[in-house]
Amino acid sequence: MTMDTETPVNAAAGLPEDAHQLTAKLRGAAIEALPPDKLMPDRQPAxxxxxxxxxxxxxxxxxxxxxxxxxxxxxxxxxxxxxxxxxxxxxxxxxxxxxxxxxxxxxxxxxxxxxAAWRGRRRATWVTGLVTFVVSVAAAFTGYLSQQNFDSQWISTQAKDGINSIGAGAIFNVTNFGQMLMWHIVLLPIAVGILVGGHVLLVRLRGVVPPFAPPDRPTGGAAQPAPAVSEVQP
Amino acid sequence: MQTVSAVMAHVLGNIINLTGPGHYVNWGFIQLSVANLVVIGLMVVVFFAAILIPFKRPGGGDR
Structure with a gap:
């Protein structure tokens, strides 16, 4: 670690002698993948x-x-x-x-x-969105179980048979209020937050999926990259 | 404030009566509440509206 109070000329690039550090490498990779104008663009494709x-x-x-x-x-x-x-x-x-x-x-x-939003190397974007949907259903389900009323009792006693039938009842006990509450307010929100954050970063990285080209064009229906920011209209 | 709430509850209670068992539709082994069916119908309507209704740009004009 370099103990130097000298301010680098380019704060994002850092000092050349620090280039071997993990933070410098991570920062460089992050800026290269998602430069600020790509991370928070002012304009979107038409x-x-x-x-x-x-x-x-x-x-x-x-x-x-x-x-x-x-x-x-x-x-x-x-x-x-x-x-x-x-x-x-x-x-x-x-x-x-x-x-x-x-x-x-x-x-x-x-x-x-x-x-077909998985076109153009956007498979990970599609998959993270789909997984977010499934995890969100689980988050909502544990929320209904955490209401502390007759509704939550009814739902839990109905759901326990379904959960037990797949053999998960021993580790995921829907009649255990404390466990369901922790899943609802800790584990699943963290999972949804990470997934949504990753999903948005992937959208920024790969761009918003363009519509299919008209059928009379040679590239009709094929995957095509998003136009660069400079090509878009306001 | 309480009076307004009571009036609203009375009016809404007369429009949508939630006293009594829920209403369900059955299709084979599929059972769906009418409330959920209404929401799904609304989603379909909004989906097609989102495709068909022109998007106004800040600078004026449609897409």
Whole structure:
């Protein structure tokens, strides 16, 4: 480690004698893969000007509300969210933001499926999105089990037979409130957060999938790279 | 505030009566609540609307 107070000329590049350090290598690789103008671009390709491209960010916006309301619920606890007026309101916000989250996510999924969004080296983008959907279903399921009411009791006693039938009941006990709550507020949110973050970075890395070319063109239906930022229209 | 809530609850309760068992549709071994069916129908409608409705650009004009 170099103990030097001298400020490098280019802070992102660092000093040449530090190039062998792990942090320098990681920073260099990250900047090379996703330079700032690619990570947070000012403009998008012209074909993105369609409502069907809006549902990805709508899903993330709903997820932000889910997380924020979940944080508030976790501060005050079950008595508050069941009995107080404000608690019931925040509890409802949590539920309805989940509804909006899945609503937008499914439309996003349909849109990307019919665009064959895995084209052009975007397979990892598609797969992370699909896995996020499955993990989100598990997160919502454990949320229903964590309500602390008759509804959660009913769902857990119905679900235990299904979970037991696949042999997972010993390690994933749906009637164990503490375990389900931990899955709901710790493990699965972390998984969803990592997956969504990776998904967005992959979208930035590979670009938004372009629509299929018209059939009269030679490349019709084939995978094609996203146009560079300089080629796009405002 | 309580009065407004009570009136809203009364009005909504008369429009959508949640007292009593839920309504379900059955198709073979598939059982689906009407509420979920409505949501799926809405998703289909919004999906086609998102494809068909022109997207207004900030600078004016459609896509």
């Amino acid at each position: 074909y993105v000007a369609s409502w069907i491209y809006v549902f990805g960010i709508l899903t993330i916006s709903a997820l932000a509300v889910v997380i924020l309301t979940g944080l508030v619920l976790s501060i005050f606890g079950p008595d508050w969210w069941h009995l107080s007026t404000v608690g019931l309101f925040v509890n409802s916000l949590h539920l309805w933001s989940v509804e909006v989250f899945f609503f937008c996510m499914v439309i996003h999924l349909w849109g990307k499926f019919f665009m």
